[in-house]
Amino acid sequence: MTEKLLEIKDLSVIYKTDEETVYAVNDLNLTLNKGETLGLVGETGAGKTTTALSIMRLLPDRTGRITRGCITLGDLDITRASEADMRLIRGNGISMVFQDPMTSLNPILTVGEQIAEVLQLHRLDMSPEQKEKRVDEILEMVGLPADRKHEYPHQFSGGMKQRVVIAIALACEPQLILADEPTTALDVTIQAQILKLMKELKQRLNTAMLFITHDLGVVAQICDRVAIMYAGEIIEIGTTDNIFEGKKHHPYTVGLFGSIPDMTKATRRLNPIEGLMPDPTAPLGGCKFHPRCPQCMEICKTAKPLNIIDGTHAIGCHLFAGGAGHDARINLESTGGAE
Amino acid sequence: MSVPLIETKGLKKYFKTPKGDLHAVDDVNLKIEKGKTLGVVGESGCGKSTLGRTILRLVEPTAGEVLYNGKNILDYGKKQMLEVRKDLQIIFQDPYSSLNPRLTVSEIIAEPIKVCRTITDKAALDDKVYELMETVGLAERLVNSYPHELDGGRRQRIGVARALALGPQFIVCDEPVSALDVSIQAQILNLMMDLQDDRGLTYMFITHDLSVVKHISQEIVVMYLGQCVERASSEELFRKPLHPYTQALLDAVPVPNLRHKQQLTGIIKGEITSPINPKPGCRFAARCPKVTASCTKEDIQLREIAGGHYVACALY
Amino acid sequence: MTEQQRKKTAYKKKSQLMSIWHRFKKNKLALFGLVVFAIMLFIAIFADFIVDYERDAISQHMTKRFMSPSAEHIFGTDGFGRDMFARIIFGARISIFVGVVTIALALAVGAVIGASAGYYGGYIDETLMRIMDVFLAIPQMILAIAIVAALGTGMVNILIALTVAQVPKFARIVRASILTVKTQDFIEAAKACGTSDSRIIARHIIPNAIGPIVVQATLNVATTILVIAALSFVGLGIQPPTPEWGSMMADAKSQMRYHEYLIIIPGLFIAFTVMALNLMGDGLRDALDPRLKN
Numbered sequence: 001m002t003e004k005l006l007e008i009k010d011l012s013v014i015y016k017t018d019e020e021t022v023y024a025v026n027d028l029n030l031t032l033n034k035g036e037t038l039g040l041v042g043e044t045g046a047g048k049t050t051t052a053l054s055i056m057r058l059l060p061d062r063t064g065r066i067t068r069g070c071i072t073l074g075d076l077d078i079t080r081a082s083e084a085d086m087r088l089i090r091g092n093g094i095s096m097v098f099q100d101p102m103t104s105l106n107p108i109l110t111v112g113e114q115i116a117e118v119l120q121l122h123r124l125d126m127s128p129e130q131k132e133k134r135v136d137e138i139l140e141m142v143g144l145p146a147d148r149k150h151e152y153p154h155q156f157s158g159g160m161k162q163r164v165v166i167a168i169a170l171a172c173e174p175q176l177i178l179a180d181e182p183t184t185a186l187d188v189t190i191q192a193q194i195l196k197l198m199k200e201l202k203q204r205l206n207t208a209m210l211f212i213t214h215d216l217g218v219v220a221q222i223c224d225r226v227a228i229m230y231a232g233e234i235i236e237i238g239t240t241d242n243i244f245e246g247k248k249h250h251p252y253t254v255g256l257f258g259s260i261p262d263m264t265k266a267t268r269r270l271n272p273i274e275g276l277m278p279d280p281t282a283p284l285g286g287c288k289f290h291p292r293c294p295q296c297m298e299i300c301k302t303a304k305p306l307n308i309i310d311g312t313h314a315i316g317c318h319l320f321a322g323g324a325g326h327d328a329r330i331n332l333e334s335t336g337g338a339e
Numbered sequence: 340m341s342v343p344l345i346e347t348k349g350l351k352k353y354f355k356t357p358k359g360d361l362h363a364v365d366d367v368n369l370k371i372e373k374g375k376t377l378g379v380v381g382e383s384g385c386g387k388s389t390l391g392r393t394i395l396r397l398v399e400p401t402a403g404e405v406l407y408n409g410k411n412i413l414d415y416g417k418k419q420m421l422e423v424r425k426d427l428q429i430i431f432q433d434p435y436s437s438l439n440p441r442l443t444v445s446e447i448i449a450e451p452i453k454v455c456r457t458i459t460d461k462a463a464l465d466d467k468v469y470e471l472m473e474t475v476g477l478a479e480r481l482v483n484s485y486p487h488e489l490d491g492g493r494r495q496r497i498g499v500a501r502a503l504a505l506g507p508q509f510i511v512c513d514e515p516v517s518a519l520d521v522s523i524q525a526q527i528l529n530l531m532m533d534l535q536d537d538r539g540l541t542y543m544f545i546t547h548d549l550s551v552v553k554h555i556s557q558e559i560v561v562m563y564l565g566q567c568v569e570r571a572s573s574e575e576l577f578r579k580p581l582h583p584y585t586q587a588l589l590d591a592v593p594v595p596n597l598r599h600k601q602q603l604t605g606i607i608k609g610e611i612t613s614p615i616n617p618k619p620g621c622r623f624a625a626r627c628p629k630v631t632a633s634c635t636k637e638d639i640q641l642r643e644i645a646g647g648h649y650v651a652c653a654l655y
Numbered sequence: 656m657t658e659q660q661r662k663k664t665a666y667k668k669k670s671q672l673m674s675i676w677h678r679f680k681k682n683k684l685a686l687f688g689l690v691v692f693a694i695m696l697f698i699a700i701f702a703d704f705i706v707d708y709e710r711d712a713i714s715q716h717m718t719k720r721f722m723s724p725s726a727e728h729i730f731g732t733d734g735f736g737r738d739m740f741a742r743i744i745f746g747a748r749i750s751i752f753v754g755v756v757t758i759a760l761a762l763a764v765g766a767v768i769g770a771s772a773g774y775y776g777g778y779i780d781e782t783l784m785r786i787m788d789v790f791l792a793i794p795q796m797i798l799a800i801a802i803v804a805a806l807g808t809g810m811v812n813i814l815i816a817l818t819v820a821q822v823p824k825f826a827r828i829v830r831a832s833i834l835t836v837k838t839q840d841f842i843e844a845a846k847a848c849g850t851s852d853s854r855i856i857a858r859h860i861i862p863n864a865i866g867p868i869v870v871q872a873t874l875n876v877a878t879t880i881l882v883i884a885a886l887s888f889v890g891l892g893i894q895p896p897t898p899e900w901g902s903m904m905a906d907a908k909s910q911m912r913y914h915e916y917l918i919i920i921p922g923l924f925i926a927f928t929v930m931a932l933n934l935m936g937d938g939l940r941d942a943l944d945p946r947l948k949n
Contacts, residue, residue: 043520044491157610187382187547192591192606214520217593244597259525260595261554263577269532270554272525276490397843424849437840441671441862450858451848501844 005175005208006032006055011069013050013059013232020281024050026232026288027069029307032176035206039219039240041256042229045277048212051229052178055210056096057086073176092122095169099181101161105153111164112149115139118171134171142167143197159190163197170201177209183218195221216260220244225312228253231278231288238313248310250317251293287318295319342409343370344541345394345509350403352386352393359616363389364400365565368641371509371558376535376542378556378573380549380588384611386565387545391511394543395427396420407509425455428502432514434494438486444497445482448472451504471500475530492523499530509541516551528555549592553577558647561585564614564622567641571648581650583607584623621653629654678942685938691931695924699748711741712898721914730920733903734910739917742898743924749899750928753810753883754876757817762872764818765825772826773833774856784830787823795820799882803891813892817879828871832864839863866943870936877932884925900925 013025025047032038040048053059055071057078071078073093076085090096095118098104106114115135119126126134136146142163153161162182169177182198183191199222202209211223219226220240227237228250236243236250243253258271275292278284287293290300299318308320352364363386371377381387392398394405396412404411412423431437438447445468458464469479475496486494495515502510512531516524532555534540546552552559552573559576561569561584569582580586587607609626620635621627627634633653641651680686698705706712716736724731730739768787772780790798802816836842837860845855884901886892893899895906900921907917 043522159610187611188549188591189382189587189607190610191593193608195593196606215593216595220595220597221593240597244595255522257595259521261525261528261550262596263550263553263592263594270525270529272529273522274526276492276523392843395847397846421849424847427847429844429847431840431844433840437844439841439859439863450845450850454845454848454850454854498844505848 002033002036004031005034005036005074006030006210007072008051008055009070009072011051011054011071012067013047013054014065014067015060015063016065017063022280023283024064024232024280025054026283028232028234030227030234030237032208032210034175034208035202036225037202037209037211037223039223039226040210040212040229041214041216041219041226043214043277045231045280046229047232048229049180050232052096052180052210052212055176055178056090056094057081057083058090088122091118091169091174092172093174094176094178095172095174097162097165097169097177097179097182100185101158101165102185104165105161107153110150110152111139111156111167114164115149115168115171118168122172138167138171139164141170141201159186159193162186162190162194166194166198166201170205170207173205173207175208177207178212179209180212181214182211184213184215191218198222216256228256231280231284233288233316235289235316236314242311242313246313248313248315248320250289250315251295251319252289255292255294287316341373343406344373344408345369345371345543346404346406346409347394348404348406350390350393350405351401352389352398353401356615361615362386362565362617363614364393365617366403367560367562367565367567369560369567369570371541371543373508373541374535374539375558376544376556378552378559379543379545379562380547380552380559381562382547382588382611384564384614385562386614387562388513390562391429391513391543391545395429395511397429421455425457425505426508427511428505428507428509429511429513430495430498430502430515432517434491434498434518435486437498438494440485440487443483443485444472444477444489447486447497448500448504451501455505457505467504471503474503474534475500476526490523491519492526495519495523495527496530499527499534503534507540509543511543511545513545514547515544517546517548524551531555549588561588564611564617566622566651567649568623568652569648569650570641571650575645575648579648581644581648581655582623582652583627583629583654587626587628621651675942679938682938682941684934685942688931688934688938691927692935695747695751695928695931698744699751702744702748705744706738706741708741708745711738712745713737713896721910723914724916731914731916733906733917739903739920742903743900743920746898746900746903746921747924747928749893749897750880750883750901750925751876753814753817754879757814757821757879758872758876760814760818761821761875762825762868765822766829766868768822769826769829769831770833770856773830773837774852774860780830783826787826790819790823791827795878796882796885799886800889800891803886808891808894810893813883813886817882820882821875821879824875825868825871828868829864832867833860836860836863866940869943870940873932873936873939877929877936880925880928880932 008028008030011025011028015022015024028051040051042048054066055078059065066079069079073089112135115138116131119131119134123131135149139146139149144160144163153164156164183194186194195218213219223240225237225239226243227234229235230252236253238246252273255273259273261270273292278288278291286302287300287305290296293300297318305316305318305321307314307316347367347369350364350367353360353362367390369377379387379390389398393400396405400413405413407423407427412420415423442450448468448471449464452458452464452467458467468482472479472482477493477496477500481489481493486497515531516527519527528551535542544552544555556573559571559573560567561582563584569576569580569585576585577589580589591606607626607628612622612625618635619638621639624630624634631653639651639653641649642655643649644655719732719736720734722728722732728738728740730743732738733742768783772783798820799816802819803812806812806815842855842859845859883892883899884904887899887901888905890905893902895902903921904918907914911918
């Protein structure tokens with residue numbers, strides 16, 4: 001039985017400075033069930049990290065602001081919770097794994113101390129001995145020998161540091177982990193190790209995870225569901241099967257897949273998406289993708305497309321409105337060939 | 340067989356560190372034919388960037404030879420080197436730090452020409468800059484923009500235009516698309532392949548991304564801790580990887596396809612060891628799943644196993 | 656050719672100076688600092704047109720001693736009957752002149768030392784920077800006093816003393832800026848085209864390293880003005896009867912309880928000038944970074 005854990009409704013986030021307003025996230029809707037891993041895929045500036053920071057309520061104080069919508073975790077409305085409540089949730093209910101393990105650990109504390117610190121904050125009932133035991137346990141769980149807890153971050157390699165970061169995130173057994181590009185800074189062989197670890201852990205602990213990445217390959221490995229983001233909106237969402245195997249796709253998704261050099265095929269030219277992401281400071285009418293879309297129609301320039309839902313699969317594109325009326329022959333296989 | 344455009348023989352670069360010599364590039368032999376692309380793959384710290392810079396003499400090698408059209412450029416004096424620099428260029432990974440923030444787009448592109456005085460006439464120089472901008476797909480309205488006003492993809496195009504300014508034969512591309520988003524990455528890769536087709540350029544394409552390297556190269560060198568562990572044609576290497584490290588590397592790449600979902604079983608343990616004063620024997624031995632006693636006895640040379648397929652492994 | 660001219664006019668180059676100015680004027684405090692400093696500079700340069708040096712600032716008028724500020728003498732007169740306004744104006748000349756010249760000299764010497772240390776590295780770097788460390792270990796004021804004491808007072812000696820005290824700071828800043836710029840890829844790109852060392856330094860390194868140096872120079876003009884005033888106050892700086900803000904305060908210290916304006920007015924001028932320079936320095940720091948958007 002699937003049970004809703006996180007729900008984001010009509011979320012809009014802006015960054016406002018003296019000079020300009022950046023519309024980072026626009027009317028974003030998302031649900032995440034217990035124990036599920038949702039991949040949030042998109043390019044730089046798509047609003048992935050902003051979404052994660054909104055869930056943690058860690059948007060930069062002076063500039064970032066949630067203008068609309070709500071985020072609920074269980075029964076709690078995060079957008080309206082007090083700062084004190086949020087402090088209890090961070091690290092306990094929701095924890096975050098950042099991209100760069102080099103900078104997300106404090107260099108002057110031993111890794112054991114850093115794990116114990118989270119317990120200190122959220123597990124007031126634990127005795128010091130219990131905490132020590134928990135630190136050992138959690139280190140073993142992420143594949144590090146417990147006796148290395150007295151060492152400092154610089155004594156660990158990049159992959160091991162990321163294991164420590166994951167250990168800290170898991171210390172209080174949160175319901176939800178926000179992983180922001182956790183393997184991007186790592187080498188491929190290390191990335192494979194970390195992905196394997198995360199996969200095992202989420203099965204063992206039944207933790208839900210929002211996995212932010214730009215790498216569709218990583219998504220295929222670890223995610224149950226996938227949401228594709230473009231210019232602050234989710235333009236397509238579905239199960240991994242829907243996204244990777246389905247026949248119907250948003251033209252942006254098609255472009256994204258076409259851009260990746262495929263190791264299993266021999267093609268000379270790639271099929272990139274022409275053009276650039278729209279300027280986030282000047283909101284664009286209609287579909288955000290229309291200036292780059294090879295199948296752009298008149299309606300796309302003016303009307304914002306609705307989500308066309310087909311079972312577990314939703315696409316925000318006018319091409320699929322009104323069922324079979326349009327020639328929607330965009331499937332993955334046909335884009336692999338030459339132009 | 341004609342003389343390869345670029346060839347290295349026993350190329351070595353050791354950096355002195357307080358703990359001993361860091362073997363960044365250790366006895367690398369490679370050949371690049373004119374008009375072809377050699378891919379150099381490896382993880383961070385394997386010496387691939389140092390290799391590229393050593394070939395261009397941006398870093399002076401400790402030992403070995405770099406032959407350009409059959410002549411060792413390491414013997415060249417200052418004057419000869421200046422002449423040959425026009426033919427050998429480089430494109431960098433980071434489109435942020437590779438462009439001088441105080442110069443405009445046109446100034447950046449014109450800089451190599453001004454330095455080498457290949458065009459001295461002011462008007463002709465301007466024409467050349469516009470021509471180069473058009474070649475790499477930069478709109479002419481950007482001539483007087485500063486790099487910080489542009490996005491990563493456009494900046495990388497400036498980097499490409501600068502490398503092309505002197506009409507080079509050979510370009511070392513040091514992770515030119517790693518810092519870019521996939522859709523932009525594809526644009527730049529297409530541009531580089533078009534340029535190769537039009538101008539007969541020769542590339543040495545350094546990257547950690549196996550899917551990119553397969554896409555763009557005819558031949559691939561796999562590096563581990565400063566050494567070349569396997570060298571083969573692109574097709575052969577992906578079809579039949581021989582070195583356990585190459586196999587592990589290929590297994591580790593996440594493929595965006597559910598049917599190729601890896602089992603996450605063939606993952607190698609451990610992480611890259613220190614390149615400072617490495618022990619004799621195969622440098623991958625500590626992580627190798629197929630390690631035997633003979634692996635650590637002595638250094639293992641790169642040997643030709645099949646036609647054009649070289650591997651440095653005791654198993655073969 | 657016409658095609659080219661069309662392009663030239665269509666995409667006119669934005670001057671770096673203009674965009675620096677554009678960013679600078681957004682910072683109102685910095686702008687205020689600039690205005691105040693400009694006024695001081697104006698006064699210092701055109702002092703001769705405002706008042707007569709010999710008559711108003713130097714000659715003593717025993718009949719007009721200790722006159723409080725009035726319409727005739729807006730800042731009053733001092734213990735020798737000299738017009739305070741005139742002395743302040745000529746004092747500005749000394750303070751600002753010494754401050755600016757000292758920093759210019761210190762910057763020139765420091766830049767050469769710092770640039771050689773930073774660009775060439777190795778033994779050159781070690782030797783030069785250790786010498787600078789020795790100087791840095793001595794407090795600036797003590798060093799200046801020691802030099803003046805050894806060489807004797809006088810304008811040239813004061814300039815030397817202050818410059819020597821400032822050189823190590825600039826050497827360090829220049830070296831640090833160069834080290835950060837040196838590792839950037841565009842330097843390597845320049846080398847790959849065979850660019851000469853001198854052109855790399857002039858075209859690629861200095862323009863990118865200059866920001867923090869200019870900022871530091873502005874801020875150090877302010878501290879130097881304070882040091883001159885302090886030196887004069889203890890009697891080692893500018894000698895009477897030459898008007899200088901610090902020595903004016905020193906002269907007035909015995910009268911502090913009866914004619915407080917004598918000490919307050921030069922004090923305020925020192926404070927305002929120093930503040931103006933500090934505000935300007937902060938504004939420049941932001942304005943000089945090209946990565947910050949317009």
